[in-house]
Amino acid sequence: MKYAGQTYTLNYDPLDQQINFDGIFRLAGDDEVANVFAYLTTIHDAVQGTLRLSFRRLRYINAEGMRTLSLFVAFARGRNSLQLLKVVASGVLAWSVKLLPNLSNLWERVEFSVYDHNFYESQQLIEDTAFIPLLRNQTRVLWPHERALMQHHGLKRGMRVADICCGCGDVPLLIARELKPSFVVGVDHSEAAVSYARTLQAEFGVHNSEFQRGDATALMLDDHSFDFVSCRLSLQIFSRPEQILRELMRITRPGGRIYVTGEDYDLIVAHPEEAAIRHTYERTAALAAELGIDLRNGRKLYGMLNDARLEAIRVDQLVVDTSNTPREDFAAMVEQWRNFATFSVGSSLKLNDQERDQLLAGYAAHLRTIERPNGYTTWTTMVCSGQKPLAHRAE
Amino acid sequence: MEIGVFAHVDPASAFSFAIALPTLDLQRQWGRCNLLANYVAEYVAYQFPQREWAENLISTVTNEFLEAIALLAPAQSELFIRCFQLPETLELELEHRVEAELVDLYMAFLAELADSLQEAHYFALLTATERPAVAFNQFGLAMLVHDFSARIAARLDPQTKRICVRVSLPTREITG
Numbered sequence: 234m235k236y237a238g239q240t241y242t243l244n245y246d247p248l249d250q251q252i253n254f255d256g257i258f259r260l261a262g263d264d265e266v267a268n269v270f271a272y273l274t275t276i277h278d279a280v281q282g283t284l285r286l287s288f289r290r291l292r293y294i295n296a297e298g299m300r301t302l303s304l305f306v307a308f309a310r311g312r313n314s315l316q317l318l319k320v321v322a323s324g325v326l327a328w329s330v331k332l333l334p335n336l337s338n339l340w341e342r343v344e345f346s347v348y349d350h351n352f353y354e355s356q357q358l359i360e361d362t363a364f365i366p367l368l369r370n371q372t373r374v375l376w377p378h379e380r381a382l383m384q385h386h387g388l389k390r391g392m393r394v395a396d397i398c399c400g401c402g403d404v405p406l407l408i409a410r411e412l413k414p415s416f417v418v419g420v421d422h423s424e425a426a427v428s429y430a431r432t433l434q435a436e437f438g439v440h441n442s443e444f445q446r447g448d449a450t451a452l453m454l455d456d457h458s459f460d461f462v463s464c465r466l467s468l469q470i471f472s473r474p475e476q477i478l479r480e481l482m483r484i485t486r487p488g489g490r491i492y493v494t495g496e497d498y499d500l501i502v503a504h505p506e507e508a509a510i511r512h513t514y515e516r517t518a519a520l521a522a523e524l525g526i527d528l529r530n531g532r533k534l535y536g537m538l539n540d541a542r543l544e545a546i547r548v549d550q551l552v553v554d555t556s557n558t559p560r561e562d563f564a565a566m567v568e569q570w571r572n573f574a575t576f577s578v579g580s581s582l583k584l585n586d587q588e589r590d591q592l593l594a595g596y597a598a599h600l601r602t603i604e605r606p607n608g609y610t611t612w613t614t615m616v617c618s619g620q621k622p623l624a625h626r627a628e
Numbered sequence: 629m630e631i632g633v634f635a636h637v638d639p640a641s642a643f644s645f646a647i648a649l650p651t652l653d654l655q656r657q658w659g660r661c662n663l664l665a666n667y668v669a670e671y672v673a674y675q676f677p678q679r680e681w682a683e684n685l686i687s688t689v690t691n692e693f694l695e696a697i698a699l700l701a702p703a704q705s706e707l708f709i710r711c712f713q714l715p716e717t718l719e720l721e722l723e724h725r726v727e728a729e730l731v732d733l734y735m736a737f738l739a740e741l742a743d744s745l746q747e748a749h750y751f752a753l754l755t756a757t758e759r760p761a762v763a764f765n766q767f768g769l770a771m772l773v774h775d776f777s778a779r780i781a782a783r784l785d786p787q788t789k790r791i792c793v794r795v796s797l798p799t800r801e802i803t804g
């Protein structure tokens with residue numbers, strides 16, 4: 234059941250018993266207030282238990298909008314049939330964090346929460362400025378190969394491109410500079426990363442791109458508005474990656490392509506010191522898993538795209554190794570991995586000295602292998618893309 | 629007649645932005661309050677590293693004032709919007725004429741906002757089943773003080789009924 238105003242929609246999802254507010258909810262006159270109120274109360278009377286009001290994609294509200302919500306809370310309190318009225322705000326929308334908590338003062342059964350506050354386990358580590366050099370070093374190693382792969386997976390000149398979970402923005406900027414799209418937008422939830430991306434954009438002098446701080450599970454981007462939508466090396470941090478995939482689908486035009494990549498730590502191969510290195514990446518993957526990060530999710534991407542009913546799915550392995558990548562770049566990246574695993578993840582999981590030293594020794598072995606003129610090692614990323622069906626209709 | 633404190637602005641050193649338009653535009657097409665608030669916000673927030681947060685906040689604050697002005701200003705008058713950035717605050721200034729019969733009511737309300745808005749009054753406005761008999765978006769303006777830590781100052785020329793309202797938003801609110 235849906236209610237559409239001029240600049241907003243309210244959409245009831247019975248599966249979650251949730252009303253999704255979308256757009257700009259700046260209500261004008263008494264009639265509009267009455268219509269919205271009638272819609273909300275109708276839904277209310279069809280729900281038992283908990284009703285959720287989600288404001289994660291509501292860009293703005295005005296005083297009349299707030300007053301309408303307060304009237305609805307008064308109605309629910311009067312009816313006294315709901316167990317809980319959950320009000321969900323978004324940490325990227327200032328209004329929602331400032332105004333919505335007032336509703337909890339109106340009835341003790343209103344529960345206010347900010348959806349993206351601690352919404353995945355490793356958030357603090359990943360959104361830290363200290364994480365940026367790791368991303369930069371990975372891009373330095375990946376881009377020379379991924380550039381052609383992106384084209385092979387359908388990125389063409391003149392396209393509108395979105396890179397979701399873009400990190401510090403280097404890849405969208407490289408796309409803008411080298412692959413000549415008409416426009417690229419990069420979205421990331423990390424304030425530090427987006428700010429870095431904007432600085433980099435100014436340095437690169439790129440004009441046809443834009444960065445947004447946003448939540449990939451509730452993007453402020455229009456339906457069907459991009460030809461090529463990427464989400465690189467990010468699905469592994471989410472417990473429910475399909476939520477993100479759904480948003481990637483929504484913003485892609487029918488016939489457009491969705492491009493995702495993921496690592497697979499079992500495919501890190503090295504020689505010599507093979508056993509020590511293998512053990513180190515297995516250990517790292519196990520530690521990351523404790524924080525909800527899946528460092529073997531590359532192999533799962535095909536299934537995810539298939540479940541999402543994408544067509545013409547294409548998979549490639551992007552293998553960087555010590556023969557196709559400068560050894561010093563490979564080493565710089567592994568040093569960043571070492572720091573992240575032993576210090577960031579390690580501190581967060583309170584590793585003891587012995588465990589930490591073991592990890593450090595394993596990474597040191599990998600670095601030795603990279604430095605040896607005869608040493609060989611790989612890092613494999615799975616690259617997977619699919620086409621949004623032409624007949625796809627937005628729900 | 630003056631309410632509250634006008635922070636000193638040195639136009640040479642501060643970032644500033646100004647725009648003028650007929651209030652009739654907002655009155656004829658009310659949806660323009662939204663458009664204009666978003667435009668002002670996008671322009672002004674551009675310089676802040678926390679751009680989305682700043683934009684969202686500035687648009688919300690500006691929109692409430694524009695909606696108030698659409699109800700307060702005589703049709704044939706002009707509205708000036710200025711914005712200055714000071715080290716500790718962002719100052720939004722709105723200058724326009726006020727309908728003669730609303731002047732006293734509006735000034736009294738601004739005085740309450742500038743002085744101390746009672747919690748009970750705020751919640752009475754939020755939960756009111758109907759708008760006040762003489763409505764000029766009282767709740768919207770109260771929201772700015774209660775929820776956005778805005779400070780209000782106002783200067784009225786009783787002869788011309790021109791009012792200049794200053795909304796100061798602390799920088800720490802804008803930067804999240």
Ligand SMILES: C[S@@+](CC[C@H](N)C(=O)[O-])C[C@H]1O[C@@H](n2cnc3c(N)ncnc32)[C@H](O)[C@@H]1O
Nearest residue numbers: 368398399400421422423447448449465466467
């Ligand atoms: C491992 S990084 C990958 C970044 C980038 N794609 C790259 O390869 O350099 C994952 C990124 O996802 C971002 N992220 C996490 N949750 C997000 C969300 N809900 N919405 C948008 N970005 C998110 C993090 O801030 C981080 O920058």
